[in-house]
Amino acid sequence: MNYPIHKDADGRWVHTWVRQSSIKTSDMCLERWRNDIFGLVSERIKDASTLGTVCHTVAEDALNVVIDDPECVMPLESIADAFDYYWEEAVPTIEVWNNYTPASAAVAGLEKLTNWHDEVYLQVKPKLVEHTFDVPLIDNDERLVRMTGTVDLVEENRLWDWKFPGRDYTRERWQYERWDVQSIAYCYAMGIPNFSYAVMHPDGVGRMDLERGQQHFDWLREKVSALCRLLETQTGPYPLGDNGWWCSEKWCENFARCKGATQGGA
Numbered sequence: 323m324n325y326p327i328h329k330d331a332d333g334r335w336v337h338t339w340v341r342q343s344s345i346k347t348s349d350m351c352l353e354r355w356r357n358d359i360f361g362l363v364s365e366r367i368k369d370a371s372t373l374g375t376v377c378h379t380v381a382e383d384a385l386n387v388v389i390d391d392p393e394c395v396m397p398l399e400s401i402a403d404a405f406d407y408y409w410e411e412a413v414p415t416i417e418v419w420n421n422y423t424p425a426s427a428a429v430a431g432l433e434k435l436t437n438w439h440d441e442v443y444l445q446v447k448p449k450l451v452e453h454t455f456d457v458p459l460i461d462n463d464e465r466l467v468r469m470t471g472t473v474d475l476v477e478e479n480r481l482w483d484w485k486f487p488g489r490d491y492t493r494e495r496w497q498y499e500r501w502d503v504q505s506i507a508y509c510y511a512m513g514i515p516n517f518s519y520a521v522m523h524p525d526g527v528g529r530m531d532l533e534r535g536q537q538h539f540d541w542l543r544e545k546v547s548a549l550c551r552l553l554e555t556q557t558g559p560y561p562l563g564d565n566g567w568w569c570s571e572k573w574c575e576n577f578a579r580c581k582g583a584t585q586g587g588a
Contacts, residue, residue, distance in 0.1 A: 335465040342507040351563030363575045366417040376408045377486045385451040434522040441527040450476035455511040480516040492528030509534035
């Protein structure tokens with residue numbers, strides 16, 4: 323079993339579970355968050371997430387070409403070949419097909435990467451690609467909290483994250499401006515205040531530019547501190563968040579033994 327917290331020799335709590343994704347899961351459902359960070363339920367490999375991973379891998383390859391030689395870019399034909407190669411390898415690993423067939427996912431992936439190539443790739447100046455960080459978020463007499471994550475692209479003064487979804491996230495820009503955890507966490511970790519999402523949706527490419535500063539970082543620290551105290555003092559189960567799309571057999575591996583196990587819950 324994975325234990326995301328322990329005590330050090332001085333008696334301080336040490337938290338190693340903190341990622342932007344785990345914080346966002348806690349907003350949806352605390353019991354799902356508990357199950358996820360302790361590894362109590364294994365998540366099945368799904369079609370949409372796998373397609374996104376493959377697209378990210380192709381983008382990583384293309385950006386590394388530019389890092390190796392700023393005068394060189396990967397042509398669209400090579401990007402398509404790389405996608406075909408990675409997708410063929412990925413298809414046998416997928417356990418749940420919710421949104422695509424293997425063929426329709428391949429068409430969608432190539433369309434998304436074509437848009438990424440034409441509207442994003444040729445414009446950015448990469449310094450680091452798929453850069454993993456591990457930084458202290460809280461370090462005091464009570465606890466040490468380290469936050470980890472991986473940034474898709476680091477430029478001189480901007481961080482980027484690629485999204486390859488089935489809809490246009492940019493329609494919800496106001497929500498991202500108000501409470502987006504990922505941009506706050508990444509800007510804090512990298513010391514860069516500017517963050518952009520490039521969203522390769524079915525109708526093209528959307529972009530959201532966000533700026534994060536000390537007030538956002540202070541709030542992130544408070545938010546995580548409260549979650550840490552919950553982990554330190556409670557064993558669970560935790561309060562259930564069943565008031566959204568995520569509470570369903572399709573989207574939550576915990577559903578069958580949670581709401582789905584109750585009368586009328588399935």
